Amino acid sequence: MRKNYCMHHTAIVTIMALMFVSAGYASDPQNDGPPPPHVQPLPKGVSIHQLNNGLQVLLIENPSLPMIGVNVAVKVGSAYETFSTSGMSHMLEHLLFNGTTGRTQKQLYDDVDRIGGYNNASTAEFYTNYMMVTPSEQIKKGMEIQADMLFRSILPADKFEKEKGIVLEEISKSLASPQEQLERNILSILYRGHALSLPTLGTYSTIQSMSRADVDAFYKNNYVPNNMVMSVVGNFKTNAMLTAIKELYGKAHAGQVRRIADKEWATGYQQVESFADATATVYNRFYDGEDRILQVFSQLPVVVSAAYAQLLTMAIDKEKDSIQAALKAEFSQGVKSVRFGVRRSHLGNVLESTVLLSKDVEYGGLVRSLTAKLQKVNLVLPAEMVKAEVTKGRTEFAKSIEKPHMFGIYNSNELVRNGIDALLESFSGNEYYGAAKSLEGLKIGPQTLVLIHTPSVKKEKEQVEASVSTKLFKNDETGKTLVVVQNDASNLLAIHYLVKHKAMLESKYGKDASKVLHECFDQRMKTDANQAATGRFGFTFTVNDNPYIPMDDIYLHPDFGYLRVEGLADDVPGAISYLNAQLRNFVPSEIEFKKAIEKFKGIGMMMMGGDKSKKIFEGSYKKLTFEPGPYPQNQPALTYEQLVSFAKEYFVPANMIISVVSPAAPDSVNALVNQLQYAPIQNEPAAFTPTLMIPAMSRTVDSTAGGERAYISWAFACQIDLQDAPALQALSLVLSDEIVFDIREKQGLAYNMTAGIDVIKDRALFFVTQGTRPQNVEKLVPQYPRFFRAAALDSLTQEKVEKSIHMYLGRMMFRRLSSINQAFYLGSSLYFFGDYNRDRLFLEQLKTVTLADVKGAAKKYMNITNPTLIITR
Secondary structure, three states: OHHHHHHHHHHHHHHHHHHHHHHOHHHOOOOOOOOOOOOOOOOOOEEEEEOOOOOEEEEEEOOOOOEEEEEEEEOOOHHHOOOOOOOHHHHHHHHOOOEEOOOEHHHHHHHHHHOOOEEEEEEOOOOEEEEEEEEHHHHHHHHHHHHHHHHHEOOOHHHHHHHHHHHHHHHHHHHOOHHHHHHHHHHHHHOOOEHHHOOOOOOHHHHHHOOHHHHHHHHHHHOOHHHEEEEEEEOOOHHHHHHHHHHHOOOOOOOOOOOOOEOOEEOOOOOOOOHHHOOOEEEEEEEOOOOEEEEEEEEOOOOOOHHHHHHHHHHHHOOHHHHHHHHHHHOOOOEEEEEEEEEOOOOOOEEEEEEEEOOOOOHHHHHHHHHHHHHOOOOOOOHHHHHHHHHHHHHHHHHHHOOOOOHHHHHHHHHHHHOHHHHHHHHHOHHHHHHHHHHHOOOOOOOOEEEEEEEOOOOOOOOOOOOEEEEEEEEOOOOEEEEEEEEOOOOEEEEEEEEEOHHHHHHHHOOOHHHHHHHHHHHHHOOHHHHHHHHOOOOEEEOOOOOOOHHHHHHOOOOEEEEEEEEEOOOHHHHHHHHHHHHOOOOOOHHHHHHHHHHHHHHHHHHOOOOHHHHHHHHHHHHHHEOOOOOOOOOOOOOHHHHHHHHHHHOOHHHEEEEEEEOOOHHHHHHHHOOOOOOOOOOOOOOOOOOEOOOOOOEEEEEOOOOOOEEEEEEEEEEOOHHHHHHHHHHHHHHHHHHHHHHHHHOOOOOOEEEEEEEEOOEEEEEEEEEEOHHHHHHHHHHHHHHHOHHHHOOOOHHHHHHHHHHHHHHHHHHOOOHHHHHHHHHHHHHHHOOOOHHHHHHHHHHOOOHHHHHHHHHHHOOOOOOEEEEEO
């Protein structure tokens, strides 16, 4: 009865809203009141629920996915902490993985691995996120594990000090980053007097002094269902899923969440005296970078939506180049670059202007000049640009539904801060139109706060079966290579252009030619004319690697560049024809070239300094692990003329493997791609992959750089039979699991580390690589060899092998969920192995590996010979 009542109540509200629209302002032109809210139907497959115990639930069915992601956001994070409890939310997140009333820590890990699941968590200011993703048929087991952790964790006393060690390692890692230091400087000033000024990880002092009893009380106070929001995305039926949620999460009792009340220290959504009350306040802070950085914070209206912030940033970015050029000329080239962004908070919203300086300038004059220029910026945006952002927003929502492991992470802040309805309203895009109108009346005022960062370190509804088919179109006479996947269940168009032979061509024309050319193409796509043209397709472009995103390492290869294009599949012919026109004979302009060079030079400057130990270590590791490549490393400095010549050989259709995933039929896509002008490549080289070095003797490199972190690598390499690659992959998983669990979980001597076996062509590298605090080095180094001796596998069982393989296969499935990543794996398999099915076939082979196969591979290859030890501290 209660369920029916909720459904009837929702229907009545909706009907009343519709009556309000039809009978109110629409029929009364004399009414001068505000317009009624636009009534937007819920997206397909979406439903909203609330359990009797207060748990809020958002369900999104996507029958084309093989997995389901369940994300629970607990409404507590660092914004609810004090100086004495800083880091407690994050510490509690760690502890929840250490055991429940029914499972030990090892059982928690094993139970998740056994079902091919992924169980992870993260902590932010206003929430702590718990993510469980499994194959669809295993989700109920995964949810049972997640509910067990959320409501029945015991925070075992014997694991408490170990977790402290891991968190201290994480803090150590963050403190080595100049960017983290800059952010801490900003937060400590903008949000002084409020918990938002504290680091999410906590500090050395607060973690070391934290007691289990206090953390347990914090857990019992906050981890109640009425303080949580759940989102579920993937291949399920709503009624069955809701029944499972009630069974597994609905039995937990609601509780009264108590927050601290302190007149001198605000938490949560409490207010403090805003920095905006001060006028022209100047602060000086220091960080371990090389450049002086000036930041000006200008006050914005009290209410600023995400759409408002995005459109404001776009409007100012349109004038960024002219502002930057004027400041450079005015201050004798002392200004390197300028960038803008918006920070939103209930404590105050600000426009953040960041100026990177190459030398000392007169700060007061720079601030006055920058402020005056900002006050003159035209904030009126063309209607087509606003409409394009609405379409992009819809596209991003559609893309996020393809990633059940990321949907909750992307949207938890909105779910926790503003609720499920606000998230769904943001999907409609209606807020952009009101935001654009509000912007027209905004005048950016004089600065309220100036922050100068000075370097402290000198230079040194019915189940729909998805129909998926794949087809290869290859023509050696023209040089065309096209892989097309038709996915009837998707409304996304994903096109991946894998551009070949980067290493060879860059050695001929100049260092980073690919990166610069791709940046020039990105600039071209961001012109007003192209933004207006691409807006109707909802296009987003990714043109270059980001090596600082861990899951982006599929692109960290020297021999190919790429373009990733994602949009709506409403008009596939129009979209592909448009892209064909942009790619055909693309020639970068000299202005685009100069802007690209300037951008990467600025990024390089920003990243200089900082964690010197890591940079030295990475240089030694590359030199001692890989043989010198066939192409010169001392490429000439890139000129505009060389870039144009490079583009004529590199950025041509015959030098691309194009992979398309969409609802369109393969033959129709092939006909569209045929519009490109193909000409075969003469004397095309083979694909290049770095070769592992097999040293003739043992080697040790021990260097000292100083700092918060030390870095260690211990490894040995050998020749292998490629038929053993699946067994070696399984052996790698077993070794990695044991090594990381021992060093991180048992000993608390690392926050993140890698270990196992890397197979590259016909060679394998057995390795351990990690960062740690310098005082741990002498304890760690003697341990490494024991992990790679035969005795390490004495206790290995078939069950452990299967668990490790299922864990790996589940994680590999995450990477292949999105259409654009599927396109990548098809293209890269074809380029490096000559078979677009190779990636899929290897994973299939891995499923058949047995305990005997793993032990056979260990006996054959796990013989420590001429190891290499690299230490930088």
